[in-house]
Amino acid sequence: MHLKLHVLLGLYLTVAAQSDRPKPVKRGTTHSSTPPEPEPIEVVELPLPPVTSNETTGGCTLSVNPHGTGCIGANSSNLLSGTFLPDGDHVTASLEFTGAPATPDPASIYTGLNLIIVRANGTLFPNGDAWKCITCGVPQDQQYGLTSTMDYQYPQAFNDGTRVLAGNYIIDCGMAQLASPECTPDKVHIYPIRWNTSPDGSGAGGDIRELRKHPDDVHISFNAMSLSGATTAQYAYFARLEFNPAPTTGTPLTPRYDLVNVTGLYESKGAALISANGSALTINTKAISVGEARGFGGVGDQVQYVGFPAESCNIDIFGVDLQSGEVVRVTNGPEYVDPIDTSPDGRWVVIMDTTDTDRLMFFAGMRGVPPLIDALTTAAISSIRNNGKRRFFEPWIYDLDVAPYSDDKGYYEGQQVNADDDDSSGSVSDSFWNGGADPRWSPDGTKIAYFELLTQEPDCGGSNPLPCPVSNAPGGRNARLMMATLTSREPLARVVVDPVSDTVPWGEPYVPGSGAPTAPSVPFGNYTLTGQVSGHADVTLTANSAGTALETVDATYHNYSDDGLNFIAGNEKVTALYPNVTLIHVDWISNLSSSGISNSTKITGPGGFHFDVDVQLNKFYANGSLTTTVDGVVYRQPENGC
Known part of the structure; x- marks a missing residue:
């Protein structure tokens, strides 16, 4: 079972080869404002x-x-x-x-x-x-x-x-x-x-x-x-x-x-993601919060990981430099991304992302909301990316040299690898074939390998409104191995990466027999979070009845903006309960609006929005509704069990 908990140090608030070959070039921090034009990609099935x-x-x-x-x-x-x-x-x-x-x-x-x-x-x-x-x-x-x-x-x-x-x-x-x-x-x-x-x-x-x-x-x-x-x-x-x-x-x-x-990829005494100084609350998006390591980025100088969101309800990949500890946000989409691989020259990533399905837009469509409720919701939201064994992933390529946002192009999302006008049964873009984990670049950067699984019972048919497809793959099998060729690209020279140091200066050397690290703590109480560009949020952190763990986050926003693009107003309140170690129950009330580069709302229905999800089963069941509308486009939650 593919288990995603994303629960680790700092993620939740708690109580007190050949030497003559070319070497890779490390990517810089400058970005082009113009996304690349879509490139030709040919996808075939491997035997x-x-x-x-x-x-x-x-x-x-x-x-x-x-x-x-x-x-x-x-x-x-x-x-x-x-x-x-x-x-x-x-x-x-x-x-x-x-x-x-x-x-x-x-x-x-x-x-x-x-x-x-x-x-x-x-x-x-x-x-x-x-x-x-x-x-x-x-x-x-x-x-x-x-x-x-x-x-x-x-x-x-x-x-x-x-x-x-x-x-x-x-x-x-x-x-x-x-x-x-x-x-x-x-x-x-x-x-x-x-x-x-x-x-x-x-x-x-x-x-x-x-x-x-x-x-x-x-x-x-x-x-x-x-x-x-x-x-x-x-x-x-x-x-x-x-x-x-x-x-x-x-x-x-x-x-x-x-x-x-x-070496443990955490720093117990380092900068906290969320900290308090008196009544002032601070979110440090450059703090190291390796939720799950997903491999290496750049040219091997960076650990890539699923970490605490930079924007509320956005599940992204981050990278932390093995030596300097510098943190960068690798992906910037509003949907869920997890599997990732970096091209040999460090410029491109290929990811499995739910963008094509809008699966999580009812949570994540409003951009620029600071990650306050995420101290309670990250594991639950991550677990809705699938419906049981049905994955809503498709492979995308993403140019790391492109700025996440430009005035004339909006947010950069990359290019879907298997996008095709032909979405007939068995085609390379057939949505019943769901992307699996870990797409991979070829050594010369011109090809990508990935695999797909066909939607099967009980995640279709029966009480599930999604009909079950009939496989037309050889032998009627429900798995296939795919290869995408980026036909306009010139092969890269072979990249040789010299052995890196065993020492990660910001990490903590593991001592056999030692216990798990302790997370930095924020006392419960009332706080003010000041926007980096404008406004503020009034925030209340409330403990459970035993006083041992965070149970409720209540935030009211007043023209709040960290990016100067999105300005947030309204209230959002979330309570999370844990009936057992894998089951999460969430009570959600939201009445948010956003202005700036778009007009958005994020609103729960009468009585709020209440859902349960087991992080091992990835089945979603809700009472009530949560709806996000972005410039007139309405995003609603999936049906129960779907």
């Missing part, structure tokens, strides 16, 4: 193993796959795409093979979750397949510490072409290139990654998730959950990968990669 309708043992017959190299199920492939290999001609992916014959049939190795590579240049491997399974048939004694619950999430190729970071494992073919005939199962080793969290080095280590490889091939970022009573928090870390061929402490006692020189 996958054939589909068998019989997923029992032996169901993958030679009539289904004459090469005897495995089958997938129409509804059970569990496809996750990854990155390009350094040659740019292959894409990594993980998927689940099914229907394999029993041993000793040679085809019995094509079973379960495995890492594959897919040809992306229209050619075939010597056996006639367009894919090659890397982990099928790897000897058991070379699968170190591998369990039945293994997860090859988001496979990321190393720059040497011989290794892949997949989930919490590194899959290594020794001296052989993964795409070459020399890379055979007997040469593949699967090494676990271990984070030591015990003072004496014992035990299995800490649970880690959402690992992302740094372009220097030496470091990674990762995230870890922290549970304390009814509170769930998440923290991000930066570490060096160090191969340990013969560990003497900790499990598994097999060859493995240890995470060393681990």
